[in-house]
Structures are given as C-alpha cells and as structure tokens.
Amino acid sequence: MNLLNTLVDKGLRGEAPSREEALAVLATSDDDVLDVVAAAGKVRRHWFGRRVKLSYLVNLKSGLCPEDCSYCSQRLGSKADILKYTWLGPDDASKAAAAGVAGGAKRVCLVASGRGPTDRDVERVSETIRTIKERNEGVEVCACLGLLTDGQAERLRAAGADAYNHNLNTSEATYDDITTTHTYADRVDTVRKAHAAGLSPCSGLIAGMGESDEDLVDVVFALRALDPDSVPVNFLIPFEGTPLGKEWNLTPQRCLRILAMVRFVCPDVEVRVAGGREVHLRTLQPLALHLANSIFLGDYLTSEGQAGRADLEMIADAGFEVEGMEQVTLPAHRAAGRCGSQENAEGGGGGCASAASDAQAGQARTDLVAVRRRGAGTDLAPNA
Numbered sequence: 001m002n003l004l005n006t007l008v009d010k011g012l013r014g015e016a017p018s019r020e021e022a023l024a025v026l027a028t029s030d031d032d033v034l035d036v037v038a039a040a041g042k043v044r045r046h047w048f049g050r051r052v053k054l055s056y057l058v059n060l061k062s063g064l065c066p067e068d069c070s071y072c073s074q075r076l077g078s079k080a081d082i083l084k085y086t087w088l089g090p091d092d093a094s095k096a097a098a099a100g101v102a103g104g105a106k107r108v109c110l111v112a113s114g115r116g117p118t119d120r121d122v123e124r125v126s127e128t129i130r131t132i133k134e135r136n137e138g139v140e141v142c143a144c145l146g147l148l149t150d151g152q153a154e155r156l157r158a159a160g161a162d163a164y165n166h167n168l169n170t171s172e173a174t175y176d177d178i179t180t181t182h183t184y185a186d187r188v189d190t191v192r193k194a195h196a197a198g199l200s201p202c203s204g205l206i207a208g209m210g211e212s213d214e215d216l217v218d219v220v221f222a223l224r225a226l227d228p229d230s231v232p233v234n235f236l237i238p239f240e241g242t243p244l245g246k247e248w249n250l251t252p253q254r255c256l257r258i259l260a261m262v263r264f265v266c267p268d269v270e271v272r273v274a275g276g277r278e279v280h281l282r283t284l285q286p287l288a289l290h291l292a293n294s295i296f297l298g299d300y301l302t303s304e305g306q307a308g309r310a311d312l313e314m315i316a317d318a319g320f321e322v323e324g325m326e327q328v329t330l331p332a333h334r335a336a337g338r339c340g341s342q343e344n345a346e347g348g349g350g351g352c353a354s355a356a357s358d359a360q361a362g363q364a365r366t367d368l369v370a371v372r373r374r375g376a377g378t379d380l381a382p383n384a
C-alpha cells in the first residue's frame, strides 16, 4: 500500500503524516490490519528497538471525586463498586510501588482522584515521592494528581518527580460531552505547566467513548503539538454505574488501527497501551507490542489487568524484552535532561471486513471488567 510506505518513510524521519493520511489508517479494513501493524512496527523498532517499558500504577487516593468525567469509575455519582479510600501514606505507597518494581517496572505512576491537589496534597505526595526514590534506586516517578495551579509542578519536580501525567482524553470538540466540571483548556494548561517545570510531560487519550475518527485524529495531533514524551492510549473500560457503562465500540482490530495511527503521528514518542488493553485487544494483545513500546504491568487504577506474570510472558513470547533501569527509553534527539532521555538514562474502518467486525463491537464483555480488590489500599498483595 502506497499509504503505508509513505507513512513508514515519514515515521523514520520523525515526521507526522497529514491529517488525511492519519484518517486513512483508521479507515483501513480488517483484511489489511497485519500490513498496518507491520508498517507501524517498523517505525516503532526504529526508535525503540524491541524494548518494552513497564509502568506500574499506584492509586494514592481512590474514588469520591467531585468531577464528573463520564468514563471514570471514581466520578461524582459513580455507582461502580470500586474501592474507595483517602491518601495512602508514604510507607504504604512505597510498598505498593516496590511490588511493581520487583515485577520489572521502571516507572511508578502515583495517581490521585480529584480535580487537582491542594498545596497540602502536593506536600504529602512530595514525601511519598522522596520515600519511593530512596527505597527504589533508579525508578522513575510520574505524578498524576489532576489540574495543577501555579508553582505545584515546580514543587513536585523539586521533590524528585520525573514526569507528570494529565491526559487530554478526547478532542476539543467533544470534550464538553464527556466532562462538564472542567474544560479541555484546563487540561492543556496543566500539561503546559508540567512541561515548563521540567517534568517529562505524559498526556494521552481514551478511545471508545463514541467519538468519530476525526475526533481521534484531532486529539492525537493536539497531543503531538504539546510535545509530550509519552502518550498513553486507553481503551474505554465501560464500568457499570458510569454514564459510558454501555459503550462497547471497539474491536481488537480497531484498537490496533488506533495504536498504529498514534505511532505514525508520534513516531519517536513513548506510546503506552494503557487501560482497557485486556478488555478490548484480548487475544491480539501481543500485536500491540509491535506498535506501543510501553505497557502497564498488572492492574489499573480501579480494575484488574491480567496478572503481571502473564504480561511478562506475553512480552517474551512475542519476541520483545523488558526495558531495564539502565536502558534509555527515548531517542537521543529528544530534549536532554528530561526523564527517559539519553542524559537521564532513562472505526470505524472503511472496508467491508472492518464494518463487519465493528458490528461485533457492541457485544458487551462485562465478564472482563473486574473491579480491583487488592493492592494499594487493601491488605492483599498487589497484582504485579
């Protein structure tokens, strides 16, 4: 396919495709999905070899959020039967983080529900960051605490945070349909604040919320414009008890097309398959490793992933290797000094086959959406 040859050439040069080319990737048919994976896989291997970076989630504060993000099991009014607890202390958080590191994770993501941290919250998370870094040499810490006010990103950086995550989630045009308690512009502002403070910016999306191909392409180009170092690609986990609990819009092939499109638009950036990997890619998960160079190990914030051991076996069986602490994630030309840089060592398809398989997408697999009952905030060992 000429399209794919063009996109590989551009990807190897670090250039983005045109908007039309990105849309054309999403419109390819299921018959062509292996060709799409193979092409985007060349770009992935050019910049990241066969390394897979593992990140591990620690939910510092779970549930009871006053915001109303429709996809979120922790939102205001959520009836999802998730664990709810307030701030984990540094010791508990550090123990949870250590389980992930022992499983091979080189980045720990400290997440808290809520609109954004108070200055007191930043203080307590700073203490947790210092504790985790003292006890786990070389680990990267990413904070994900919501919208930041002036000065907070700098204080997290000073405490030792390497990165800050705040997702754009969806296109500007559809943002208000998903959330009413804050704006797309608020989110962009926080990503910029993290960037300006010298934190490695991490910002991504959620696919499967009923958005169009145009929306997906818009958000991915908006992400590229923000110049993040890492882009998590979530596939909606439709939690019962949330407004999007019945949105089953994705097929494994559609997920692969989305990941390929993200790889082509952000060729030299860490692309992470995030929440919903098991639920939507199912037995095609290993193919996603040809597109993304990073995954979460074990569980997600409020739901179970597959066992950490299964993640590691999948990586080995597919011919990839877990990236070590001493290995560099990002290509050398990306900004020096950022974590992961050399210095810090670190559907709607258009085709018939695609349309047929998208018709299957509406078949709910609620059996795959299991609420997390172990790990941080519980007495049970984490899944790592």
Ligand code: SF4
Pocket: 065, 066, 067, 068, 069, 072, 073, 074, 075, 076, 112, 113, 114, 115, 146
């Ligand atoms: S702000 Fe975060 S925790 Fe709160 S509802 Fe939105 S996504 Fe969920």
